[in-house]
Amino acid sequence: MQLKTSVFLFLLLLYTLHFNYISLALNQEGLYLQSVRLSLSEPPGFLSDWSDRDATPCNWTGVTCNRRYSVVSLILSGASLSGSFPITLCRLPSLSKLSLSSNSINSSLPLSISSCRNLTYLDLSQNFIVGPLPSTLSDLHFLRYLNLEGNYLSGAIPATFGLFPQLEVLVLADNLLNGTVSGALGNITSLKKLVLAxxxxxxxxxxxELGNLxxxxxxxxxxCHLVGPIPHTFNTLSRLKNLDLATNRLTGLLIPTLISQLKSIVQIELYNNSFTGNLPGGWSNLTELRRFDASMNELTGTIPNELCELPLESLNLFENQLEGLIPESIANSPNLHELxxxxxxxxxxxPSQLGKNSALQIIDVTNNNLSGExxxxxxxxxxLEDLVLLNNALSGSIPVNLGKCHTLQRVRLQGNRLYGEIPAQFWGLPNVYLLDxxxxxxxxxISHFIYGAKNLSTLAISKNKFSGSIPSEIGSLDQLVEFLADGNELSGExxxxxxxxxxxGRLDLSNNDLSGGIPKGIQSLKQLxxxxxxxNRLSGDIPVEIGNLPVLNYLDLSHNNFSGEIPVSLQNLKLNKLNLxxxxxxxDIPPLFANEVYRDSFLGNPGLCTNDSGICNHKGRNKIRVFSWALRSIFVIAGVMFLLSIAWFLFKYKKLKKLNKNTTITKWTSFHKLGFSEFEITDSLKEANVIGRGASGKVYKVVLSNGETVAVKKLHERHYKDENNSNGGGDSVKDAFEVEVDTLGKIRHKNIVRLWCCCNTESCKLLVYEYMPNGSLGDLLHGNSKCKLLDWxxxxxxxxxxxxxLSYLHHDSVPPIVHRDVKSNNILLDEDFGAKISDFGVAKVVKAVKKGVESMSVIAGSCGYIAPEYAYTLRVNEKSDIYSFGIVILELVTGKPPIDGELGDKDLAGWVCTTLDQKGINEVVDPKLDSTRFKREICRVLDIGLLCTSTLPINRPSMRRVVNTLQELVATTPLMDA
Incomplete structure (x- = not known):
């Protein structure tokens, strides 16, 4: 009996050990997932719990199983995973939900993705997936949700997409799809959401066919580059809640039947199209409508009262041609927050009751003909946050209760007929950053309450009738950048x-009645x-400290009572304007200012004199001069003929010498403080110093006696002899020299090359720039072994x-400037490889013409960089520069020039798009770059380049937006290892 018991216990132990061994063995689905893990790169330890010590993967990160321990869901969103799409996942027999969004999946989608047959939910958005959309995706018969937004998918939407039998959500926004918006999508009658933006x-x-949905x-x-009218079939979309057709080229009238049928609509976005005519009727049927935006079209007529009677939250109709009154009924909406x-x-x-019945946040009615209070x-x-009423004919005073509106952030009342005193508390609103x-x-x-405006950045009260003194509390506004109070009746010190x-940064108190002197300590305004x-009536000495202001470039102290001498320290400044x-x-006038450039800067100061001219207006010196001339008059008369003969001889001799050598320069103009003599320049214009040649002339490297190095461009004679040719329209074309001087002489920016000075005589034109030791970007990318220095x-x-x-030229220069010849050869690099824009010989100041577009009489620019619309229409604005800059971006990514035999019959932009479609991103990126480490950043910059080179100018981003995007990338891009 004891033996049987022992045998039984031994067999039980063997069974238990065998059972535990089986239970600890990872099942097949777990092995599949481990294979997936091996194929992807992951952050350290992120999937550390995907261990073969488990029997099933059901407790692993991101994994969900059913009751039979089979994987039904895998969610690994935002996990920083990278690599190819893991097709092994399709072996999981019960997988119905898969999300790998916001990772770095960087392959194309294989046709075999159709083997994931049980998928109902697939989210691969915000990755780096390239190539075409697989035509086999529609074989996923159970799929209801498909999101591929924010990738680099290209080509057309396959016609087979119309075969999805159960799809409810299709999101393909923000890709590179360049076919057409396919009518086959109208066959997916189960669709509830379609996003192709x-x-x-x-x-x-x-x-x-979309009307079938x-x-x-x-x-x-x-x-989406849509054109033409909205189809009448859209009036069948009775369940539509959100309609967004913004930023296309849709035309024609808004269809009344469409408006009247969309009874469930909550939001309609039609801005930035070309719709014409009046806003239709039928709005009373749209009882659910909350947001309507038809701004930036060509709509005419009046704003329908029927529309304004709806409980709207937002109404945007700006930049149209609407007339008539703003309906009073808009003020009755309990939801209105934006108008x-x-x-x-x-x-x-x-409307008199506006804001009474709703929490109004934004109102902007600028540039209309509105009147009243x-x-x-x-x-x-x-x-209320934004109160923007510029350029109307409003009258009356500012309501007293606005002084209690602590939510206000931006107030712009410029260009009206408002009058009366400003409510005292209005001056001190705590969140206002712009008060105009x-x-x-x-x-x-100006009330003492202004001390409360702690966020105030711009205070613009010019051209009013403000009086009294400027309160001392103004000094507590440590965020203030601009204080503009010119043209008032301010008094006191x-x-x-x-x-x-x-x-x-900017202080304008001109045209007032201020007295006293400029206070001590002004040198603390380092940003001025x-x-x-x-x-004004200011008096006393001009403070020496003004000369220590590092960025001051505009100084006007004219028409006051300043006395004493002009501080020599003012020569430290780099001034665009000086008026004393x-x-x-x-x-004495300081030596730097004793030249033609500053001729008008010192008028009306009888006590000033210049050492160079020997002309002084002191009364004592005048008497001595008169007496001296009286004594010498006899000798002058006797020797006049002799002196005239000598003068005639010297004049002829110097003219002959100038014609022979072209180096006797007399008409120099300086734009910065110079630490060298102009005559050093002319002595160094030797063939041995030539560092570049172009169509306009030669460029010399000149090393000066003080150790500085400058670059000197000497224009060919033929380049400026024909400076007044007429072309087509009869407008004379300024020569490159004058354009360059007019433009660069006024610009001060760290990323624009400095023009130190210039020479302009009949026989010679010279431009003297700061020297950029690393040459041009074009040379380094395409013609120099130093290209290896250009890491990502x-x-x-x-x-x-x-x-x-470029952003400075387009957005901050007044008036804006279009460069017209942006290219890699005109981007110069300093000793630290900092880049600066150069060569403004064909730059153009943008005049205030319709929609900021100006027609040129000739094409300017370089082959491969010229925007398509510029070449065909000769119409230029900043979008032309943005296209050219996009080509430079593509050069940086690909390492290829804009036109090259390797590109075949395409330019660089066309080659990039075609190669992306056919071969993927790896065939586009410069092989010299570490494309593995910087894949994300390179792809983002490539995307910027493609946006900038969009065929339609309206789709190109502004340079300000480009700068913001690049700044974000620079901040997050790791440096190369030393």
Whole structure:
């Protein structure tokens, strides 16, 4: 009996050990997932719990199983995984939900993805997936959700997509799809959401077949290059809640039947199209409508009262041609928080009850013909943030209760007929960063309450009737960058506390009645670039400390009572404008200012004299001069003929010498403080110093006696002899020399090459620039062994520097400037490989013409960089520069020149698009780059380049947006290992 018991226990032990061994063995689905893990790169330890010590993967990160321990869901969103799409996942027999969104999957999608037959949910958005959409995706018969947004998918949408039997959500936004918006999508009658926005589709009409999607609730087709009218078939989309067709080229009238049938619609986005005619009727049927945006079209007529009677949250109709009154009924909406009607022809008053019944946040009615008073209830519910009423004919005063509107952030009332005193508390609103009261008829004092405006960045109260002194509390506004108060009746002394505002960049107190002197300590305003106190009663000495302001380039102290000598320290400044005229200054003019450039800067100061000319206006010196000439008159008369003969001989001799050698230069103009003599330049223009040759002339490297190095461009004679040719329209074309001088002489920016000085005589034209020791970007990329020095972080930095230079020209220069010849050879690199824009010989100041576009009489630019619309229409604006910059971006990514035999019959932009479609991203990126380490950054920059080179100018981003994107990339890009 005891033996049987022992045998039984032994067999039981064997069974238990065998059972435990089986239970610890990882099942087949777990092995599949481990294979997937091996194929992907992951952050250290992220999938550490995917261990073969488990029997099933059901407790692993991101994994969900059913009751039979079979994997049904895998969610690994935002896990920083990289590698190819793991097709092994399709071996999981029960997998129905898969999300790998926001990772770095960087392959194409295989046709075999159709083997994931049980998938109902597939989210691969925000990755780096390339290549075409697999035509086999529609074989996933159970699929209801498909999101591929934010990848680099290209080509056309396969016609087979119309075969999805159960698909409810299809999101393909923000890719590189460049076929057409396929009418086959109208066959997916189960669709509830269709999102194709931000793809470079070929221009195409809205497919009328989309009207078959009677279950559709959301249709988002922003920026899809759509043209033509909205099809009448869309009136069948009765369940539609969100319609977004913005930023296309849709035309014609808004269809009344469409408006009347969309009874479930909540949001309609039609902005930035070409719709014409009146807004239709039928709005009363749209009881669910909350947001309507038809701005930036060509709509005419009036704003329908029927539309304004709806409980709208947002109404945007700006930049149309609407006329008539703003319906009073808009003020009755309990939901209204945004009203933007600027850039129309509206008349009458603002609705008197506006803001009373809703938490209004934004109102902008700029550039209309509105009259009447500002409604008193705008901030009744304590939510108003933006109050923008510029350039109307509004009258009356600012409502007192707006002084309690602590939510206000931006106030712009410029260009109206408002009058009266500003409510005292209004001056001190704590969240206002922009207070613009320019060009009205306001009166009274600047209140001491202004100390409360701690966020104020711009205070613009120019051209009003403000009086009294500037309160000392102004010095407590440590965020203030601009203080503009010119053209008022301010009196009292120049407030000494202003020197405490360390961020102050622009101070204009001209045309007032201020007295006293400029306070001590002004050198603390290290950011000050404009100081204008002209036409006041200021007195005393000009502070020596002004010469220590590092970025000051505009100084106007004219028409005051300043006395004493001009501080020599002013020569330290790099001034675009200097005006000290009409004061009581005396003594010598500092040597730097004793030239033609500053001729008008010192008028009306009888006590000033210049050492160079020997002409002084001191009375004592005048008497001595008269007496001396009286004694010498006899000798002068006797020797006059002899002196004239000598003068005639010297004149002829010098003219002959100048013609022979072209080096006797007399007409120099300086734009910065110079530490060298101009004559050093002319002595160094030797063939041995030539570092470059171009169509316009030669470039010399000149090493000066003080150790500095400059670059000198000497223009060919033929390049400036024909400077007044006429072309086509009869407008004379400025020669490259004059354009370069006019443009660069006024620009001060770290990413634009400095023009030190120039020479302009009949026989010679010279331009003297700062020397850029690393040459041009084009040379380094395409013609120099130093290209190996350009790793990806350096290329990215160069792209940002160049973008910041162009952004300054387009957005910050007044008036804006279009370069017209942006190319890699015109991007120069300093000793640290910092990039600067150069060669402004064909630059153009943008005039205030319709839509910022100006027609040229000739094409300017370089082959391979010229925007398509510029070549065909000769119409130029900043979008032309953006296209050229996009080509430079593609050069940085690919390492290829814009036109090359290797590209076949295509230019660089066309070659990149074609190669991406056919071969993928790896065939596009410069093999010299570490494309594995910097894959994400390179792809993002390539995307910027492709956007900038969009065929339609409207799709190209602004340079300001490009700069912001590149700044984000630079901040997150790791440096190369040492």
């Amino acid at each position: 931000y793809n470079p589709f070929l221009p195409t009409h809205l497919p009328p 009677t279950n559709l609730e959301e249709l988002w087709l922003t920026d 933007k009607l600027f850039g129309n022809r509206l008349v009458g008053s603002l 500002i409604p008193q209830f705008l901030c009744q519910n304590g939510a 009261l320019y060009e009205n008829e306001f009166s009274g004092n 120049f407030p000494s506390t202003i020197v405490n505002i360390e961020q102050l 670039n404009e100081l204008n106190v002209a036409n 005229s009409s004061n009581c200054l005396s003594g 972080p350096m290329r990215l930095r160069i792209a940002l520097d160049a973008a910041e230079g």
